[in-house]
Amino acid sequence: MTLxxxxxxxxxxxxxxxxxxxxxxxxxxxxxxRAPSGTTIVSLWRGGTRxxxxxxxxxxxxxxxLESAVPGxxxxxxxxxxxxxxxxxxxxxxxASVAPVRDGVSVSYQGRxxxxxxxxxxxxxxxxxxxxxxxxxxxxxxxxxxxxxxxxGELKTTPDELFRHGSFRRFAVRGDQRFPRRLKDSDVSLxxxxxxxxSAARYLAxxxxxxxxxxxxxxxxxxxDAPDYNYPxxxxxxxxxxxxxxxxKDQRLFRAARQAGAFMKDHATLRCGAHSCVxxxxxxxxxxxxxxxxxxxxLLNGGASExxxxxxxxxxxxxxxxxxxxxxxxxxxxxxxxxxxLQVEYYTGEAAxxxxxxxxxxxxxxxxxxxxxxLAFLVARPALFxxxxxxxxxxxxxxxxxxxxWQRAPDRRALQFCLDWQAAxxxxxYTSPPERxxxxxxxxxxxFVSPRLTPLASRLEAAVATLAVARxxxxxxxxxxxxxxxxxxxxxxxxxYQFSPGPSYLMPDPRAxxxxxxxxxxxxxxxxxxxxxxxxxxxxxxELVEVR
Amino acid sequence: MANVSESRARVSFAVLNALxxxxxxxxxxxxxxxxxxxxxxxxxxxxxVELVSAVALLARLxxxxxxxxxxxxxxxxxxxxLVALIVLTMVFLRSVHGEDGMVATAVSGLVLALLVPYTLLxxxxxxxxxxxxxxxxxx
Numbered sequence: 001m002t003l004x005x006x007x008x009x010x011x012x013x014x015x016x017x018x019x020x021x022x023x024x025x026x027x028x029x030x031x032x033x034r035a036p037s038g039t040t041i042v043s044l045w046r047g048g049t050r051x052x053x054x055x056x057x058x059x060x061x062x063x064x065x066l067e068s069a070v071p072g073x074x075x076x077x078x079x080x081x082x083x084x085x086x087x088x089x090x091x092x093x094x095x096a097s098v099a100p101v102r103d104g105v106s107v108s109y110q111g112r113x114x115x116x117x118x119x120x121x122x123x124x125x126x127x128x129x130x131x132x133x134x135x136x137x138x139x140x141x142x143x144x145x146x147x148x149x150x151x152x153g154e155l156k157t158t159p160d161e162l163f164r165h166g167s168f169r170r171f172a173v174r175g176d177q178r179f180p181r182r183l184k185d186s187d188v189s190l191x192x193x194x195x196x197x198x199s200a201a202r203y204l205a206x207x208x209x210x211x212x213x214x215x216x217x218x219x220x221x222x223x224x225d226a227p228d229y230n231y232p233x234x235x236x237x238x239x240x241x242x243x244x245x246x247x248x249k250d251q252r253l254f255r256a257a258r259q260a261g262a263f264m265k266d267h268a269t270l271r272c273g274a275h276s277c278v279x280x281x282x283x284x285x286x287x288x289x290x291x292x293x294x295x296x297x298x299l300l301n302g303g304a305s306e307x308x309x310x311x312x313x314x315x316x317x318x319x320x321x322x323x324x325x326x327x328x329x330x331x332x333x334x335x336x337x338x339x340x341x342l343q344v345e346y347y348t349g350e351a352a353x354x355x356x357x358x359x360x361x362x363x364x365x366x367x368x369x370x371x372x373x374x375l376a377f378l379v380a381r382p383a384l385f386x387x388x389x390x391x392x393x394x395x396x397x398x399x400x401x402x403x404x405x406w407q408r409a410p411d412r413r414a415l416q417f418c419l420d421w422q423a424a425x426x427x428x429x430y431t432s433p434p435e436r437x438x439x440x441x442x443x444x445x446x447x448f449v450s451p452r453l454t455p456l457a458s459r460l461e462a463a464v465a466t467l468a469v470a471r472x473x474x475x476x477x478x479x480x481x482x483x484x485x486x487x488x489x490x491x492x493x494x495x496x497y498q499f500s501p502g503p504s505y506l507m508p509d510p511r512a513x514x515x516x517x518x519x520x521x522x523x524x525x526x527x528x529x530x531x532x533x534x535x536x537x538x539x540x541x542x543e544l545v546e547v548r
Numbered sequence: 549m550a551n552v553s554e555s556r557a558r559v560s561f562a563v564l565n566a567l568x569x570x571x572x573x574x575x576x577x578x579x580x581x582x583x584x585x586x587x588x589x590x591x592x593x594x595x596x597v598e599l600v601s602a603v604a605l606l607a608r609l610x611x612x613x614x615x616x617x618x619x620x621x622x623x624x625x626x627x628x629x630l631v632a633l634i635v636l637t638m639v640f641l642r643s644v645h646g647e648d649g650m651v652a653t654a655v656s657g658l659v660l661a662l663l664v665p666y667t668l669l670x671x672x673x674x675x676x677x678x679x680x681x682x683x684x685x686x687x
Binding site for chain 2: 024
């Protein structure tokens, strides 16, 4: 190939690429800032089910007005502001063609048109589906099967037939947005935080069963429960409830925590060698024991003395799992009665935190020493960071150990570690503008997926702990201000999405969900650790302010 | 003098092609898990072609220049397709997600900048050099 030939090929290629790109861009983009186009979708929701829909052009104020007078009804009016075709080449491209939380989908088929609005897509849990492509799992905008099934149901045909012969568009709407709450970080007041933490704790208490266990994961859209259960998370929820009960002086919360503690003590306590441990089956982890110990310590602080022996025994179990390096063996074979020297994220931090907390009750030097060595191990980073034993993103317990130990065994290296970690978290924090206002303060998971609440909440628990230590360690005002702003903005995001009451018209049982913290803007499930982490971050902040 | 410069060019291309093959093999088969045929097959083909041409050039085999030509064309055409695929995907995602796609556009731009030297620039230089050699021989 000559130089001139090469230049021609590249020029033609570049031109073709630019033209194709422009065509694609003009055809597919949506302008969400436009004035409504005239089509309005009016939906009537009752008991979490859409009971009527009317699509009109022009005035929609009185559409479904009579029906909406029935008690328990919510009328939702969504005006289409713009629409664009969907490239329904295959289900992969179809799924990638819809922006989660923002877009609805319409289809024209045999002269009729059906719509699934953003509310519908939330209701059928169609946003952000996992698609298996070979061995790769992709998170795409919508689940094409759910969308097609919903639209096909409206048009009385089959999803395959609709996909082959339908003409699909996505559309943006402007409506009477009820969820998330419109809340700026400047609106994050102490009263707001206190109200939210109470509400989160009450959610757990309300969803506790008679035996002391919790409804583990409640699907707000169906009202159904997940069948599984998890003892570390049960223990974590108990810990938060006990803390909330103590700090807010709320006997109802404390009673619920006591009952949840008794459930662990009486139904989930096993023998691991000379000591007791928490879990079920042939193998247990130290995460359950650590969080159970944290819960027992909080219960003891509130006067539930029946947990003292169990707490001291769990502390002895944790110490027996500790290695000379300061790290812990994370598992124990109940069947074969020996420790298993394997490590996963979180558990070392949880164990160190639990030993630090129990040391105040046991007054045992070995508990304090175990916590101190655990913390020192966690914050010692090898020169080659990528070879570090634990993942940098999962350090929220570490910084809580730092705070708890600070008055008794201050570790400046750990403080620096936590300050650095929070600086890294701030780099991942969304700022609006340019990000959309409702995501301000959230942590990015990537450009095409919505942020999750619990990873942020757990980092905020650590951020508040770090702030408390940074203040008493005399860290400069500029760093403190950055931490404060990070926390406030993060709280703003959590408060916006907490169910207070949330999109109650989409829920079959909205009263059960009040105070719950969902997984993400599209994952409206409440697992017990979601309100736990958000509530604990808020509680820590209230405690810090009260101490000041 | 001309022989010395040709010899240097052959060795340079051999080393660069071997480097591209090693980067591909380590990147795809060493670091990327799990296996996926749609990535593995083109990567293995490309790495194979590059390695064969590198060995042939270093060993001064009679068909070395033909192998280099095939490797350069395969890489160049593959590079054009890959760049087009990435650019069109960027445009598609930006169209769907609007401003939310800004970061992805920037990251994809960086990926493109890293790819172009190996997938377009190097094979283009090799094709120009091969054409130059043919020109010299004819004159």
